[in-house]
Amino acid sequence: xxxxxxxxxxxxxxxxxxxxxxxxxxxxxxxxxxxxxxxxxxxxxxxxxxxxxxxxxxxxxxxxxxxxxxxxxxxxxxxxxxxxxxxxxxxxxxxxxxxxxxxxxxxxxxxxxxxxxxxxxxxxxxxxxxxxxxxxxxxxxxxxxxxxxxxxxxxxxxxxxxxxxxxxxxxxxxxxxxxxxxxxxxxxxxxxxxxxxxxxxxxxxxxxxxxxxxxxxxxxxxxxxxxxxxxxxxxxxxxxxxxxxxxxxxxxxxxxxxxxxxxxx
Amino acid sequence: xxxxxxxxxxxxxxxxxxxxxxxxxxxxxxxxxxxxxxxxxxxxxxxxxxxxxxxxxxxxxxxxxxxxxxxxxxxxxxxxxxxxxxxxxxxxxxxxxxxxxxxxxxxxxxxxxxxxxxxxxxxxxxxxxxxxxxxxxxxxxxxxxxxxxxxxxxxxxxxxxxxxxxxxxxxxxxxxxxxxxxxxxxxxxxxxxxxxxxxxxxxxxxxxxxxxxxxxxxxxxxxxxxxxxxxxxxxxxxxxxxxxxxxxxxxxxxxxxxxxxxxxxxxxxxxxxxxxxxxxxxxxxxxxxxxxxxxxxxxxxxxxxxxx
Ligand SMILES: Cc1cc2nc3c(=O)[nH]c(=O)nc-3n(C[C@H](O)[C@H](O)[C@H](O)COP(=O)(O)OP(=O)(O)OC[C@H]3O[C@@H](n4cnc5c(N)ncnc54)[C@H](O)[C@@H]3O)c2cc1C
Ligand SMILES: Cc1cc2nc3c(=O)[nH]c(=O)nc-3n(C[C@H](O)[C@H](O)[C@H](O)COP(=O)(O)O)c2cc1C
Numbered sequence: 001x002x003x004x005x006x007x008x009x010x011x012x013x014x015x016x017x018x019x020x021x022x023x024x025x026x027x028x029x030x031x032x033x034x035x036x037x038x039x040x041x042x043x044x045x046x047x048x049x050x051x052x053x054x055x056x057x058x059x060x061x062x063x064x065x066x067x068x069x070x071x072x073x074x075x076x077x078x079x080x081x082x083x084x085x086x087x088x089x090x091x092x093x094x095x096x097x098x099x100x101x102x103x104x105x106x107x108x109x110x111x112x113x114x115x116x117x118x119x120x121x122x123x124x125x126x127x128x129x130x131x132x133x134x135x136x137x138x139x140x141x142x143x144x145x146x147x148x149x150x151x152x153x154x155x156x157x158x159x160x161x162x163x164x165x166x167x168x169x170x171x172x173x174x175x176x177x178x179x180x181x182x183x184x185x186x187x188x189x190x191x192x193x194x195x196x197x198x199x200x201x202x203x204x205x206x207x208x209x210x211x212x213x214x215x216x217x218x219x220x221x222x223x224x225x226x227x228x229x230x231x232x233x234x235x236x237x238x239x240x241x242x243x244x245x246x247x248x249x250x251x252x253x254x255x256x257x258x259x260x261x262x263x264x265x
Numbered sequence: 266x267x268x269x270x271x272x273x274x275x276x277x278x279x280x281x282x283x284x285x286x287x288x289x290x291x292x293x294x295x296x297x298x299x300x301x302x303x304x305x306x307x308x309x310x311x312x313x314x315x316x317x318x319x320x321x322x323x324x325x326x327x328x329x330x331x332x333x334x335x336x337x338x339x340x341x342x343x344x345x346x347x348x349x350x351x352x353x354x355x356x357x358x359x360x361x362x363x364x365x366x367x368x369x370x371x372x373x374x375x376x377x378x379x380x381x382x383x384x385x386x387x388x389x390x391x392x393x394x395x396x397x398x399x400x401x402x403x404x405x406x407x408x409x410x411x412x413x414x415x416x417x418x419x420x421x422x423x424x425x426x427x428x429x430x431x432x433x434x435x436x437x438x439x440x441x442x443x444x445x446x447x448x449x450x451x452x453x454x455x456x457x458x459x460x461x462x463x464x465x466x467x468x469x470x471x472x473x474x475x476x477x478x479x480x481x482x483x484x485x486x487x488x489x490x491x492x493x494x495x496x497x498x499x500x501x502x503x504x505x506x507x508x509x510x511x512x513x514x515x516x517x518x519x520x521x522x523x524x525x526x527x528x529x530x531x532x533x534x535x536x537x538x539x540x541x542x543x544x545x546x547x548x549x550x551x552x553x554x555x556x557x558x559x560x561x562x563x564x565x566x567x568x569x570x571x572x573x
Contacts, residue, residue, distance in 0.1 A: 001301045004541060042539065047334040047487045051538055227329045229336060230538045234294030236343045237329035246322050247343065
């Protein structure tokens, strides 16, 4: 159930070039949020920026009653949020949306993150560790450059199951993460029904993931973004087109969709 | 049943409201979307998303874009259509202790008539708001509201068919709003609401493309408040019909400005996206204002702008 509440900033940590991790206190979110849910944050009290900004729940700490959002500064709203200090109060709506549905037992799980797409997948990964066989858990992480790669150190615990690309080759394989993913899928063509794929990243990447999923009939859940106004399903301002020609709302019908169901432009 | 402190109650076209604060069409869905966020019965009333005869899927994305102190939208009247509205959405609205105003749109006069006829048979509706002002669909909508003659004909046809009092919702995208207001009054409108959104657009200079797939959209939010206020003032002064004011109302002071300019009631639109509780904060704010200033009834303030 979506609720409106205030939350204080516990910490604000700079993780990289224009990338920040905000920890916010909220027992409500820490208890209720599921991987793939997001929060809608009121950035300030002035009329510019006016609308709330959406951020995936990046992780929760049930004991401390707090949760994290990972944000990249791309404009005014994210710029203002990146300057928040401990003790600052924010007005939030959340948790919003249908999250990822967790994999059935025995499936091989692949998480495919592009850039900031790691935000919701990190929460999902933390939910899977311990529940899913380590051998059956693969993490694909792609970024433009080494500087924009997040959590490589933490992810190394996954051992050989971590696959990394950078566009410029500054770390891991040079190229796109979707290419590396496709190679892996081709090698597993015969047991594609045993795979569960989860992905988040920039629009072009998710478009490619959708094409691959349709081509190989993969069970793949993607977390979408889009300009959003209300965030509660009322305004129909954030539609995604479906294969059947109709639309669904990214905010409450998503943001997680079956990659085979949507048509991305 | 409608309850509330009586100093805020208002009556227009024979319908009594517990307070003058409504939520605007298209910004509050079918009400159910906001159910978990506050007690909807505190509202004076809810205006639904525009309802058309058939379900509409709406325009391709992007449908919204934020601009300075406002936003553009080109939703394209996406809605469930009148049959599903009656079956799936109206029962919830009916269960609330607040007034329900169903907003109606169409591409032709006969589509408006048909929607109205089907709504006539349902219980639990208090009024209709006729959207002759949507800037985002090719036919209908604004095509009716931007010309005096077609606005008259559309409202006249709806008036003839409707068993409910009707509000004509006017477009600001006209040369002379007073002329249109006169026409819809003559056609039988029981009240007038204004304004719908102003036609606007935004451009991505990197990609040299419009930022809305529909190219143009409707501008709303605080950016349009001065325009809305001037239009409300002009219409309220010239036409003897209750006026419902909207456009950029964000707080109690904004609402009071519209009331002083001549609005009997107000609607909260884009502000619902910014803070879903804006409308009920305004209800409380108006109540406090009345107490503080020793005003017995909010209706005593309507049109009390000292402009001479
Ligand atoms: C469900 C959802 C989850 C998200 N999760 C995260 C997250 O975990 N971390 C993160 O950093 N960002 C996330 N985003 C994107 C984030 O909401 C936008 O980056 C933010 O709204 C931009 O605000 P701004 O004022 O800084 O930029 P603006 O000045 O508004 O715009 C700058 C640029 O960002 C683009 N943009 C604006 N709003 C959005 C949006 N809602 N989605 C995508 N692009 C947008 C604009 O087109 C423009 O190119 C998410 C978006 C959605 C819809
Ligand atoms: C996303 C959005 C959708 C809207 N949809 C409708 C609609 O379906 N019918 C209608 O009459 N007005 C619609 N409107 C217009 C509003 O009801 C209102 O007239 C306008 O936004 C100005 O008020 P505001 O500045 O308070 O939002 C819509 C506005 C927005 C922002």
